Amino acid sequence: MSKSSQPAVVELKGLTRSFEQGGVRIDVLRGIDLSVGSGEIVALLGPSGSGKSTMLQAVGLLEGGFGGRIAIAGEEASQMPADERTRLRRNYLGFVYQFHHLLPDFNATENVVLPQLVKGTPRPDAEERARSLLTSLGLQERMDHRPSQLSGGEQQRVAVARALANRPHLVLADEPTGNLDEATSDRVLAQFLELVRGEGSAALVATHNERLAAKMDRVVRLHDGMLE
Ligand SMILES: Nc1ncnc2c1ncn2[C@@H]1O[C@H](COP(=O)(O)OP(=O)(O)OP(=O)(O)O)[C@@H](O)[C@H]1O
Numbered sequence: 001m002s003k004s005s006q007p008a009v010v011e012l013k014g015l016t017r018s019f020e021q022g023g024v025r026i027d028v029l030r031g032i033d034l035s036v037g038s039g040e041i042v043a044l045l046g047p048s049g050s051g052k053s054t055m056l057q058a059v060g061l062l063e064g065g066f067g068g069r070i071a072i073a074g075e076e077a078s079q080m081p082a083d084e085r086t087r088l089r090r091n092y093l094g095f096v097y098q099f100h101h102l103l104p105d106f107n108a109t110e111n112v113v114l115p116q117l118v119k120g121t122p123r124p125d126a127e128e129r130a131r132s133l134l135t136s137l138g139l140q141e142r143m144d145h146r147p148s149q150l151s152g153g154e155q156q157r158v159a160v161a162r163a164l165a166n167r168p169h170l171v172l173a174d175e176p177t178g179n180l181d182e183a184t185s186d187r188v189l190a191q192f193l194e195l196v197r198g199e200g201s202a203a204l205v206a207t208h209n210e211r212l213a214a215k216m217d218r219v220v221r222l223h224d225g226m227l228e
Pocket residue numbers: 019020021028046047048049050051052053054055208
């Protein structure tokens with residue numbers, strides 16, 4: 001439920017997605033209803049293959065082919081043209097993936113600056129924001145390093161800073177610590193949650209890890225294409 005009178009950051013109604021594989025139809029999502037309130041951090045739990053990434057792709061407005069309704073910050077997005085979806089994505093959403101997807105030829109600061117420049121933020125402001133986020137994540141000594149010069153945990157923290165750079169209302173995170181060892185994963189997740197809370201963003205975090213899910217505000221479980 002929403003913590004405020006603002007519209008839910010994301011509202012899914014009857015979300016469906018099917019794939020054809022070798023002439024066989026697989027109904028991966030079979031009618032998902034979900035509402036994530038402003039500032040709420042929700043864990044999306046489910047075993048491998050249950051459809052967590054597919055659900056995040058729907059909310060991220062990255063692909064078509066979904067049935068049902070997807071509203072982002074009160075705007076119905078499922079039938080929007082591509083340029084309108086891009087606008088919603090830029091204005092409201094941030095993304096963290098299991099693998100960092102940082103640009104290899106740019107240092108940590110530039111990786112966090114670039115999405116802000118794309119959105120039209122003046123460079124000095126973007127650089128200040130990047131430095132502030134990277135410092136909050138304990139990376140003040142690593143700002144000039146390229147991704148290949150960073151550890152896996154450091155790379156993921158830069159990816160977290162990049163996701164938050166444009167002050168998204170909602171961060172979509174797909175197994176954000178899935179490729180890290182347990183101790184590093186715990187540390188990076190704790191920092192991620194602290195930063196997201198501090199920024200007042202909401203988050204939808206896909207994981208198959210019950211222990212990590214328990215650290216979030218609410219847990220929803222994907223089973224047989226539906227939320228339990
Ligand atoms: N483009 C596609 N074409 C055909 N089938 C697909 C496609 N994308 C996903 N699927 C199928 O949909 C199901 C759900 O996949 P998805 O990646 O969403 O699961 P997941 O819960 O994120 O799994 P994991 O935890 O392993 O990442 C799987 O059976 C997968 O094979």
